[in-house]
Amino acid sequence: MSDSMERFIDEVREIVRVGGTEEEVTAKVAERLKGMLDDPGLLSDDQLMVKEGGFTLNQIHIEPGGSFSIGAGIWDVGQCTPVHDHGTWGVIGILRGTEKEESFHRKGPREMTGRVKITPSGSRLATAGDVFTCCTTDRDVHRVTCASNEPVVGIHVYGGDLAKIPRLKYDPDTGEVAPFQTGWDYAKVSA
């Protein structure tokens, strides 16, 4: 774990301890994340490992008690996630490459079965140095694509242990929801 990542973990811990609205917490986390993206030693080689055949989310830190988690997300050229949610807030900072972020508006409450109407609500490109709030509990549905000719690498911070939060995929045509669970890749690298 790099010194700068250790410091960042301490800073996020303090931000989460102080608390506030999700908008306030994500704004503070984004500000701290923005200040460290140009550190070339931020991630270790292990944290940058890529698994074959799918997008990778390497565990960097799970806060004891599960109040937040940090991972390195690596999407290879051309890879695209399903439309999905997180069940919590999230902040992403891009280290390398370009990520296309498509947001969707969900009409109605978050139900774990059935169908719900989702409509596109905007898209943007995020590139190295960009930091953004990918989600808050009430604006939580998106799809992510690697939009560069190199893998896109980002630091992801979530308001819980993403592997323990029940999550949903959405069929963008029918609105059908399907529960899924995130696994951390290369979790063993987290000390």
Ligand SMILES: [Fe+2]
């Ligand atoms: Fe996501």
